[in-house]
Amino acid sequence: MTSVTTEGAGRLRRTATRVRGTGRVRRAALPYLLLLPALLLELLIHLVPMVMGILMSFRELTQFFIRDWSRAPWTGFDNYDLAVDVNRPVGEALLGSFLTTCLFTLLSVALCWFLGTAAAVFMQENFRGRGFLRALFLVPYALPVYAAVITWAFMFQRDNGLVNHVIHDQLGLGGAEHTFWLLGDNSFWALLIVSVWKGWPFAFLIVMAALQNVPKELYEAAALDGAGIWQQIRRITLPSVGAVNQVLILVLFLWTFNDFNTPFVLFGKSAPEAADLISIHIYQSSFVTWNFGTGSAMSVLLLLFLLLVTAGYLFLTTRGRRDADA
């Protein structure tokens, strides 16, 4: 590994020397040349499929044309009309799924962030068993998603699941009649619990890393000035990790909004209405009912929405810093 790097660096130096000899233009071009392979790969891996997806969204792409989708009839904005017309079942269901996803994302991100931050602040103290707890907290993050979620699915089973066994049989709560977790309205909460369980360790990890950089002297000085623990958290901890939090929340938002694995493993290809997240909904439109065109249109709409939210969020969160810089 080391030898390769040294060799690479040597070659770079030689290249650079040669470039310096042959004029400014080529030197200016060098960074771009070095970026070119990455750019090409980016183009292939992300842009080409994206453009194909956009093209597909303007066609009536069903099983009749999947073998050669370039022959599928061009239908203009029909797929988009269908997706956004809330007076027809497809649009109505999409809107429902979109609103469910918004609420779900909001709750999940808020809880993940809160739990992660609380645990990270708690872990700043030095105490016996801290290392062990820290490792324990990261377990959900380290487990393979499929295995973890399928275990949750078993635990949420009505008749044989652990959750009902504890709530009804051991604690005697909620009456003798077992609760359904994977059907009806409760499925939303079941999904939320799994999502938060899976997501908060990431928030914990990131906030903990950010807190390592806060100088201890700040706390000592604050303590000398008579600031209590809450004041320290509010005035020192939170502002110090502000920039990290902005990225953290954005990433959690994007991941949660697009999460496919959790609902798919928990509910299969047709989720209950209360837990019909948009990723599953689009998957179903595309790959279960074989309306690939409509599915593409929904994906494009989702992409636009996420772009808009991300841009708005970045604008709002960086404005403060730009003002400060100016």
Add this chain to the structure above:
Amino acid sequence: MRRTRAAAAVAVTSALLAAATACGGGSADSGGASNTAPKELTYWASNQGPDIAADQATLGPELKRFEQQTGIKVKLEVVPWSDLLNRILAATASGQGPDVLNIGNTWSSSLQATGALLPWDAKNFDAIGGKDRFVASAIGSAGATGKDPAAVPLYSMSYALYYNKKMFRDAGVEKPPATWDEMVTIGQKLSKDGKWALGAEGSNLSNNIHQAFVFSKQHGAEFFDGAGKPTFDSPGNVDAVKQYVDLMAKDKIIAPGNAEYDKNQSLQDFANGKTAMVLWQSAATSFKANGMEEGDWGVAPAPVPAGGTPGAGKNTNSMVAGINMAVFKNTDNIDGALKFVKFMTSDEEQKVLNKSYGSIPPVKAAQTDGAFATDDLTVLRDTLGTSAAPLPQVPEESQFETAVGTAVKELFAEAAAGNPVTTESVKAKLTKAQQQMSK
């Protein structure tokens, strides 16, 4: 040195570009079969046995035998059910599929519509010994009516009523119900003390469709009219679906917990003595895998409406279940593929394979073998021969399964929650399902 690296970069980039374009259009694909690779075949087998290793053990020796006979090496891949349809779609879109593959017979028309499968015209059927060798109902589930089939039947199955003999004895019930009225009376006798009469898989869309289809037939209804238009919410279908869900909602002979079942949990409940009956296709191997012994259970034809005996039309009591074998149109070994299908559907292989899988051979000559004359298999065979009907053979079959299967799933969820299931609520769900079909 630098030049070679640049060349390598260009080569890799153009290879990636080529791959990307190949995945996309597929318009360069001529769509015709050829014989450019006559010595090998790739075969996707659906997972039939308890697990993938079991399938490899069953098929391995047979594929060896085929290789000895013809010199053609078959590369086997056993694909789990949950992945199969998506894998086939991906192969269809990219043109990079196997040469020969298994498909669920209810998908025949949907996959036929993609145009990726080799049509079984008279010439192709001649190459494997003729169409007449197969049972008619099995051929009926191999493609749309009036078109050359898109596949050839390989294993056939049908629904039967499996019942736990001990639970029946304990409850003083002498024989299994033959009609739905008897099912309800007997069922209410059996449903007590935490035990239930009948198992269901309320969250399993395919299973929901199979039952809804049979009930629909019994009500003299159809899910698609002659022109192929969906008629999901016709009065007959509403009554049919309501009758099925009412087994939980009104008659209370299906446990509410079954509403969330979709991983064959009802078979485990049956094996553990928690439910007394299940409607299932070729379940013997599953029961044994769950710890039951031969003789613990009995098999009877699935119930029909009052006063009838299983037969065609309103006395239909099963869908034609099974696996078909198809050839990808753009195979580069068309002769070998035909030889392989001929081998797999030969009288001898049909006996070997269907014996291993507990299914019925769709090939008439193989059905007469003594191995298929057990009590279990006789019921399944008679059902297939006289009282089973293929699911609607329309290109939208796959959508139909999702739309109506989901409607039934939601109705079961309502019933499980103790909410009333009425004619209106059933109709509303089916109307919604139908609207999703017509865009």
